[in-house]
Amino acid sequence: MKRYILTAILTGATLLAQPVVAPTAATVGRVRGEDVNNYNVVHWFETGYRFHSVDGNRGRYRSDVNFGNGVRLLQSHLTVHSKEGHGRLFDEIALNTQGLGNDPYQSSALRIQRNSLYRYEMNWRINEYVNPGLTTGTLGGHFLNTRRQLQDHQFTLFPQSSFRLFAGYSRNTQDGPGLTSVQLFDSRGDEFPLLAGIGRRQRDYHVGAEVGLMGFRFTVLRGWQQFRESTPYRLEGPSAGVNANDTTTLTSLSRAEPFEGSTPFWRFLLNRETRGWFSANGRFSYAGSRRNFLLEEAAIGTARFGAAQNRQILVAGSGRRPVSTGALTLGFHPGQRFTLANHTAFHQVLMDGDSVLRDFNNATQLANVLRFQSLGIRTVTNSTDALFWITPQVALYGGHRFSTRRIRSREGFASGTFSELFAATQQNRLHSGVGGLRLHPTRAVSISLDSEIGRADQPFTPVAERNYHALGGRAQYKTKSLLLAASARANYNFNSANLFRHSSRSRNYSLDASWTGRSWISFDASYSKLHLDTLTGIAYFAAFEFLETDRSFYASNIHAGTATVRLSLPRNTDLFLGYSRVQDVGDGRAAAARQPAFSPVRTGPEAFRIAQTFPMSYDSPLSRLSVRLHDKLRWNFGYQFYRYGEDFTPGMGYRAHTGYSSLLWSF
Amino acid sequence: MKFTPAAPAFSYSEKMRVRLWSIFLFLGLLLPIAGILRAGQASASQSYVGSSACKTCHADVWLNFYKNAHYKSLASGKEPPEKTGCESCHGPGQAHLEARGGKETIQAFSLLSPPKSMDACLACHADQFSRFQIRRSSHTQASVACSNCHSIHKPATPRHSLARQQRDLCYGCHAGVRAQFTMPFKHRVNEGAMQCTDCHNPHGAASPAWRMGVRPAMTHTSASGEQSCVVCHADKRGPFAFEHPAVRVDGCETCHSPHGSTNPRMLRRPVVFTLCLECHSGAGNFGRRRDGISTQSGSHNMADPRYQNCTTCHVRIHGSNADPLFLR
Numbered sequence: 001m002k003r004y005i006l007t008a009i010l011t012g013a014t015l016l017a018q019p020v021v022a023p024t025a026a027t028v029g030r031v032r033g034e035d036v037n038n039y040n041v042v043h044w045f046e047t048g049y050r051f052h053s054v055d056g057n058r059g060r061y062r063s064d065v066n067f068g069n070g071v072r073l074l075q076s077h078l079t080v081h082s083k084e085g086h087g088r089l090f091d092e093i094a095l096n097t098q099g100l101g102n103d104p105y106q107s108s109a110l111r112i113q114r115n116s117l118y119r120y121e122m123n124w125r126i127n128e129y130v131n132p133g134l135t136t137g138t139l140g141g142h143f144l145n146t147r148r149q150l151q152d153h154q155f156t157l158f159p160q161s162s163f164r165l166f167a168g169y170s171r172n173t174q175d176g177p178g179l180t181s182v183q184l185f186d187s188r189g190d191e192f193p194l195l196a197g198i199g200r201r202q203r204d205y206h207v208g209a210e211v212g213l214m215g216f217r218f219t220v221l222r223g224w225q226q227f228r229e230s231t232p233y234r235l236e237g238p239s240a241g242v243n244a245n246d247t248t249t250l251t252s253l254s255r256a257e258p259f260e261g262s263t264p265f266w267r268f269l270l271n272r273e274t275r276g277w278f279s280a281n282g283r284f285s286y287a288g289s290r291r292n293f294l295l296e297e298a299a300i301g302t303a304r305f306g307a308a309q310n311r312q313i314l315v316a317g318s319g320r321r322p323v324s325t326g327a328l329t330l331g332f333h334p335g336q337r338f339t340l341a342n343h344t345a346f347h348q349v350l351m352d353g354d355s356v357l358r359d360f361n362n363a364t365q366l367a368n369v370l371r372f373q374s375l376g377i378r379t380v381t382n383s384t385d386a387l388f389w390i391t392p393q394v395a396l397y398g399g400h401r402f403s404t405r406r407i408r409s410r411e412g413f414a415s416g417t418f419s420e421l422f423a424a425t426q427q428n429r430l431h432s433g434v435g436g437l438r439l440h441p442t443r444a445v446s447i448s449l450d451s452e453i454g455r456a457d458q459p460f461t462p463v464a465e466r467n468y469h470a471l472g473g474r475a476q477y478k479t480k481s482l483l484l485a486a487s488a489r490a491n492y493n494f495n496s497a498n499l500f501r502h503s504s505r506s507r508n509y510s511l512d513a514s515w516t517g518r519s520w521i522s523f524d525a526s527y528s529k530l531h532l533d534t535l536t537g538i539a540y541f542a543a544f545e546f547l548e549t550d551r552s553f554y555a556s557n558i559h560a561g562t563a564t565v566r567l568s569l570p571r572n573t574d575l576f577l578g579y580s581r582v583q584d585v586g587d588g589r590a591a592a593a594r595q596p597a598f599s600p601v602r603t604g605p606e607a608f609r610i611a612q613t614f615p616m617s618y619d620s621p622l623s624r625l626s627v628r629l630h631d632k633l634r635w636n637f638g639y640q641f642y643r644y645g646e647d648f649t650p651g652m653g654y655r656a657h658t659g660y661s662s663l664l665w666s667f
Numbered sequence: 668m669k670f671t672p673a674a675p676a677f678s679y680s681e682k683m684r685v686r687l688w689s690i691f692l693f694l695g696l697l698l699p700i701a702g703i704l705r706a707g708q709a710s711a712s713q714s715y716v717g718s719s720a721c722k723t724c725h726a727d728v729w730l731n732f733y734k735n736a737h738y739k740s741l742a743s744g745k746e747p748p749e750k751t752g753c754e755s756c757h758g759p760g761q762a763h764l765e766a767r768g769g770k771e772t773i774q775a776f777s778l779l780s781p782p783k784s785m786d787a788c789l790a791c792h793a794d795q796f797s798r799f800q801i802r803r804s805s806h807t808q809a810s811v812a813c814s815n816c817h818s819i820h821k822p823a824t825p826r827h828s829l830a831r832q833q834r835d836l837c838y839g840c841h842a843g844v845r846a847q848f849t850m851p852f853k854h855r856v857n858e859g860a861m862q863c864t865d866c867h868n869p870h871g872a873a874s875p876a877w878r879m880g881v882r883p884a885m886t887h888t889s890a891s892g893e894q895s896c897v898v899c900h901a902d903k904r905g906p907f908a909f910e911h912p913a914v915r916v917d918g919c920e921t922c923h924s925p926h927g928s929t930n931p932r933m934l935r936r937p938v939v940f941t942l943c944l945e946c947h948s949g950a951g952n953f954g955r956r957r958d959g960i961s962t963q964s965g966s967h968n969m970a971d972p973r974y975q976n977c978t979t980c981h982v983r984i985h986g987s988n989a990d991p992l993f994l995r
Contacts, residue, residue, distance in 0.1 A: 020858050032731065040734070063931075064851045079825055081734045085742025092734075094825040098859050105860035111826060115739045127860045134931035141979045150899065160739055172901055183980035183994055187966045191979050202901040206890065217794045223890055227901050243973055255995075259988060261906075265891040273793040281799040283873065287891035291906055293988040297995065315989040321906035325892035327873040331802040336782045341803035347876035347892065351906040351915065370991060372908045375955065377916060381880025385803045392780050397808045403880040407916060409955040411991075424956045430879050438810050448809055454881065460916045461946045461960065462953050465879075474840070487842060497951025510842035526838075528846035538944040539962050542970040546962075548949075552941050558929065560846035580849050584929050614937035616929055618851050644851060648937065 019578075020067070021622045021640035022050065022660040023075035023098060026574065028634050029666030033079070040081045046074040048636065048662020050103070056644075056654030059132025064618075065642055066130060067658050072101035074662055091115045104128035119159045124151045133179070134652075141191065141242065146176030146198055162212035170204040180233070181242075182253065184299055185309045190241030190248035194233045194255070202227045208267075219269035227291070228260040250301040261291030279331040289321040319353040319372060337389040343382070350376040371412030371421075379405040385434075395438040403430040407460070428458040430465075449473045450489075459495060462502045462536065466495035483514040500537040507531045520568040530558040554612035555587040572628035576638075579621045586613030616646035626664075634664040714761030718752030721760065724768060725753075728820050735819065736828060756787060756819070781812035788813040797870055804871025805884045811840075816869065837863045844926050853927030866895045866925070878918045894918055896925070907986030911993065912955045913946060914985055921946075940975045 019025070023046050033042035051069050054061045080093040090112050097108040106126040113119035131144040150172050157165040178196040183189055206223030235253040265287035273279040295315040303309050327345040332338075353372030385399035410423045432454030439447040453469040472489035488509045495502040510528040517523075533555045539548035564578040622640035629635055639659040646652050718741055722729035732738050732752075741752040754760050758774035766772040776784055785807065792798055801807060818830035829836060834856050838845035848856050855861050863869070867885050874880040877894045887895040896919045897904040903914070913921045922942060923933045936942040946953070946960050954960035967974045978984050983993040 077825075079734070083733050085733060085738055091742070096825060105855050105858045107859060109826065115742050125860060127855060131932065141976070142982070148899070160743065172899060174902070180982050181979055182982070187964060200902050204890070212794065219796060221890065225891065225901075227904070229902060257989075257995075263891050267890060267892075269796050269799075271794055271796070271799055273789065279793065279802060283796075283799070285890070285892040287893075289891070289904075289906060293908075295989045295995065313989065313995075315908075317908060317988070319906035319908055319988070323892045325876065325888065327876075329800060329803065329873075333782075333802065336780065336786070339782070339802055339807070343800070343803055343874060345874040345876040345880060349877075349893075349915070351910055353906070353908055370908070373910065373991065375910050375912060375915060379876045379878070379880060381874045381876050383803070383874055383880070385808065387808055389780070389782065395810060399808075401874075401881050403874075403876075405879060405916075407955065409912075411955075422956060426957050428879070430881065432881055436808070440810070446810070456879070458952070458957075460953060461913050461921060462948060462951060463921070463945050464917055465881075476840075483839075485840075485842070489843070497953070500948060500950030502945070508843045510846070512842050526842055526845060528842050530843060530846060534945075536945040537948055537950060538941075539948045539950065540944055540969045541963060541965050541967050543968055544965060546965070552945055554936060554941065556929070558846070558850075560849055562845070562849060582846070582850050582929065612936070612938070612941060614929060616851075618849075618929075620849075 021624055021638035021658065022046075022048070022072075022636075022662065024624065024626055024634070024636040024638070024662065024664055025576070026626050026634060026636070026664060027077070028628075028632050028664050030631075035083070038083050039087070040083055041079070043076075043078040044664060044666040045076045046636070046662050046664040048072060048074055048660050050074075050658070050660045052656060052658040054654055054656045057652055058654065059130070060134065060644060060652055061642070061654045061656050062130040063132060063134060064644060065656060065658065066104040066128060068102065068104070070102050072099060072103055072660075073097065074099065074103075074660070076100075085115050087114060089114065113159065116158065116160045119156045121154045122152065125149070141179065141181045141193060143179035144176070144198070146174050146178065148172070148174045164210040165208070166210070167207045168205070170202075172200075172202040172204075174198060174200040178231075182233075182255075182299075184250060184253075184301065185248060185303045185311060189304060190243050190246040190250075192235065192239045192241050192250045192253070194235055194253070196234075197232050199231055200227075200229045215272055215274065217269075217271045219267075219271075221265075221267040221269075223265045223267070225263040225265070226260070227262070228258075230258045232256065246304065247306065248302065248304050250299060252301075253297070253299045255295070255297040257293075257295045257297075259291055259293035261289060263287050263289040277332065277334045279333075280329065282326070282328045284326040285324070287323045289323065290318060291321075292318045317353055317372065319351065321349060321351045324348045339387045340384070341386075342384045344380070345382075346378070346380045348376075348378040350374070352376075369412075369419075371410075373412075374408075374410040376408040377405065379403060393440045396436070397438070398435040399433070401430070401432045401434070401454075404428070405430075426458055426460075428456055428460065430454060430456040444479050445475075445477050447473070447475045462495055462497070462500060463504070463534075464495065465493050468493040481516045483512065485512040486510070502534070502536045504534040505532070522566045523564070525561070525563040527559070527561045530556070530560065532556045552612060556584055556614065557586065558582060558584045574626040576622075576624040576626075578623070579619075581617065581619045583617040584614055586615040614646070614648055616644070616648070618645075619643045632666040636660075636662045636664060714759045715748035715751075715754050716760045716764055717748070718754065720764055721753045731820075735822075737819065750791060755791065758787075776814050779812075779814075781807075781810040784812040784814050797868060800868075800871030800873060802871075804869075806869060806871065833862050833864065837869075847924065847926035847928070850927040850929050852929070852931060852933045854925065854933075865899075875918075878916075883920070903985045905986050907983075908988045909991045909993065910986045911984060938975070940969065940977050943977045 028044050029042065033040045049071050050067055052067055076097045078093065078095040082091040085091055092111065092113050094111045095108065099106040100108065108124045110122040127148045129144060129146050129148060133141060133143045152168070152170045154168040155166060176198055178198045180194050180196050181191045182194055183191050202225065204223060204225045206221055208219060208221035210217065210219040233255040235250060239250045241248055241250065265285060267285040269283050271281040295313065297313045299309065299311045301309050325347045327343065329341065329343045331341040352374045381401065381403040383399060383401040385397065387395060387397040389395045405428045406425065408425050412421045432452060434452045436448060436450040450472040451470065454465060456466050459466045468491065470489065470491045474485065474487035476485040490507045493504045508528065508530050510526065512526045514524045515522065536552045538550050538552045560582045562580045564576065567575040569575055620640060620642050622638065624636065624638035626634055626636045642656040642658065644654050737755065740746045740750055740755055748754060760773060763769065763773035770778055774787060779787065789801070816830060816836050817828050819828055822828040823831050847853065856863065866887060868887050869885065872885045872887060875883060875886055875894065889895055889898045919925065922935055924935055925933065928934065930937045934942055947962055949959040949962040951959055969975065981993040983990065983995060987993045987995065989995050
């Protein structure tokens with residue numbers, strides 16, 4: 001009997017993402033596929049036309065959404081399976097693609113395998129990223145319009161055997177135009193825009209083997225990563241800079257900054273799992289990263305007071321960055337009720353160089369000597385976690401984490417007869433405890449409560465965790481047709497030092513509901529509130545006055561909601577409706593009460609407290625209609641609207657109408 | 668100018684050594700106790716009947732089973748009965764057959780507690796590197812078992828036998844993360860360009876020792892032992908002659924919200940200079956020299972908007988090969 005895939009996804013309650021309108025979440029063709037010789041084939045393709053129209057800030061639209069016009073292979077699916085598991089060349093081919101043609105987000109995944117002999121897997125992706133110099137409150141000078149391509153290939157020989165060989169290759173490129181800036185000729189000089197042709201390449205090759213013997217499994221992996229960047233920079237022509245009241249000028253500038261590096265690495269793994277009560281595994285990896293770099297910059301212009309400038313900077317050198325990591329995990333799980341796991345990990349990295357960098361100024365005939373800043377970080381961490389099921393319905397868990405991190409730093413600088421050298425060492429120790437309760441009073445209900453408290457004695461930055469604690473809980477009721485869930489989590493961190501305080505509070509709440517009451521309808525809704533407020537001591541110069549008693553207060557209250565409805569209507573028609581909204585209400589005050597990022601006429605303790613809210617809203621309703629014309633053919637039409645608005649920076653909002661019409665077909 | 672020869676780089680302190688040995692001794696004592704507890708448990712029945720006995724009643728499962736990843740065990744014909752076909756997961760079927768069905772007569776996953784369910788899967792899958800940390804993962808501690816995400820008989824995805832699309836599975840519990848991915852600035856997960864597993868390992872991961880080893884949980888470490896961000900963002904990896912130490916010490920999350928944000932470039936603050944000033948206050952004993960992270964120079968007038976976008980001049984903020992102030 002022929003059975004067809006139900007076109008809408010109505011097979012149980014679950015929380016779904018608010019997807020982009022296309023591709024269509026539907027399939028066509030026989031659910032069991034077609035038999036061809038000794039293989040079974042399932043396939044479908046969706047081809048169609050995307051369209052869009054944007055009012056408002058088009059650059060912002062490209063940053064957030066970026067769908068354009070044109071014909072696309074919106075999605076495709078192909079699986080071929082041998083029916084006996086003894087195919088001559090292969091037993092399985094699985095190919096899935098999305099957005100091929102010209103979508104900004106394209107991907108394809110392929111797997112080919114023959115049982116017990118080989119397996120080949122491939123992932124290929126394109127991600128177009130646009131940033132039209134977006135910053136909040138100030139003008140941004142950095143544009144980016146790049147295409148990133150990532151591909152991964154992995155081949156495994158004898159995948160089901162106790163002896164496996166594998167090899168892989170990955171490639172990651174980023175290309176496209178960019179706009180950056182350079183600041184010349186002194187610390188108060190002007191900024192000048194520079195065009196950049198971004199070109200980055202990373203390749204990764206690795207080979208390895210895995211052996212299972214006497215209950216142990218040993219893996220060795222040898223890999224090589226290569227990175228190369230050669231981004232040319234160009235000044236379009238003589239420039240007066242971006243600040244009208246600054247007299248610095250730049251007549252010409254040339255800069256070349258190629259650098260390349262390689263990271264050969266080893267990784268060793270050892271695993272032992274004695275069924276039921278004991279497991280042990282270890283990992284060690286070493287990567288000897290190295291980069292060679294060169295920078296040559298020649299700039300000609302005039303300084304702020306009109307003096308001619310002719311500056312050349314030549315920097316050449318190499319850096320190395322060996323990284324050693326290791327981990328050992330021991331697990332004890334006698335019986336089904338108790339699990340104890342201890343995990344020790346270390347990570348050691350040293351960033352160092354054997355180069356001396358020279359910054360030579362043609363105009364003044366002075367040379368600065370800049371030593372490579374050496375930075376070494378070693379972290380050792382140990383965690384012990386226990387999980388105890390008191391009854392099948394009640395479990396307790398608890399754990400302790402300890403980390404110690406040592407940082408060693410060396411810096412050197414010389415200019416003329418003046419030289420400076422500085423070395424420092426510091427150690428941070430962190431103890432934290434976690435605990436929680438798991439309740440499953442019935443099969444449908446689950447409740448979890450979590451807590452954590454931690455203390456660090458020497459955090460590296462003022463905003464890092466020092467004295468912190470967190471409380472969280474989640475309750476869920478789930479049956480085949482209904483899911484109700486609620487969760488809450490609060491994180492508090494307090495980091496204080498002499499004359500300085502940083503406190504951070506985040507509180508997240510969420511409510512979710514999903515219902516699949518009938519075969520023709522499903523409903524899904526979610527609401528989250530993400531609250532964050534931080535109060536941080538800051539110090540800065542304003543109008544030549546050093547202010548060090550000010551505080552930065554940042555408040556964010558984000559409400560995010562999503563709701564979707566799926567309907568299977570008569571006449572083989574499916575309808576999908578969705579709405580998503582994100583709104584940051586800031587600190588809750590009316591827009592008129594808010595001030596710009598910084599008030600130049602008002603410095604002092606209140607200046608930043610006023611500034612730090614960012615009210616915005618981002619809506620996206622969508623609808624999609626899908627009609628089954630034939631067992632192997634569907635027609636789809638979708639529309640999605642985007643609206644972005646913010647109170648902070650004028651001209652940032654946009655409204656976009658996007659949509660598509662497509663045919664989903666199988667042959 | 669001379670550099671002082673470096674002392675032995677990172678030797679363990681005596682205290683640390685004592686602590687580690689104490690832990691190992693404690694765990695060593697647990698070994699025999701665990702063995703004794705284990706010895707008291709009854710061994711499972713060994714009455715295997717073979718998968719062909721199952722297809723009579725479970726025809727719907729059997730008809731598609733050749734597409735299942737577990738079909739390999741049947742196709743090979745070399746696996747022992749406890750690792751072949753239906754009984755490799757559901758246990759010996761003799762009693763089930765004789766009773767003419769019934770969930771109580773066989774290992775039915777819908778009746779198994781999370782630990783038992785996980786044990787059944789790990790009997791074969793424990794030896795894969797990606798699952799080495801599953802016993803201590805946050806998911807296991809939250810009693811999330813394999814069958815919460817994987818559907819062996821009705822998978823929704825051609826790979827990994829997932830019960831739903833991956834993002835929908837994750838969003839099912841992580842509603843706050845779902846909200847972050849609906850924000851204007853985000854990694855493209857909803858658009859299908861990325862997946863949660865590009866950065867996270869849902870089966871558990873080693874402690875993120877490239878930070879302080881506590882958070883983020885279940886995050887991949889790259890093959891060369893570094894945080895997962897640099898796998899794609901290789902240009903930020905360095906080594907740089909002048910590193911921005913916060914990036915190396917506390918990771919990218921010092922400044923960025925990796926899931927999504929309402930702020931451009933997924934920054935933690937909407938306005939760039941406030942993000943910078945929160946660390947560059949000169950206060951306390953923070954920073955690489957332990958004397959406070961340097962404040963800006965007097966040439967900066969923060970009352971002038973020109974100085975409020977720090978990265979206009981400090982363009983190489985992730986690290987530079989040519990300038991300690993990241994100007995080029």
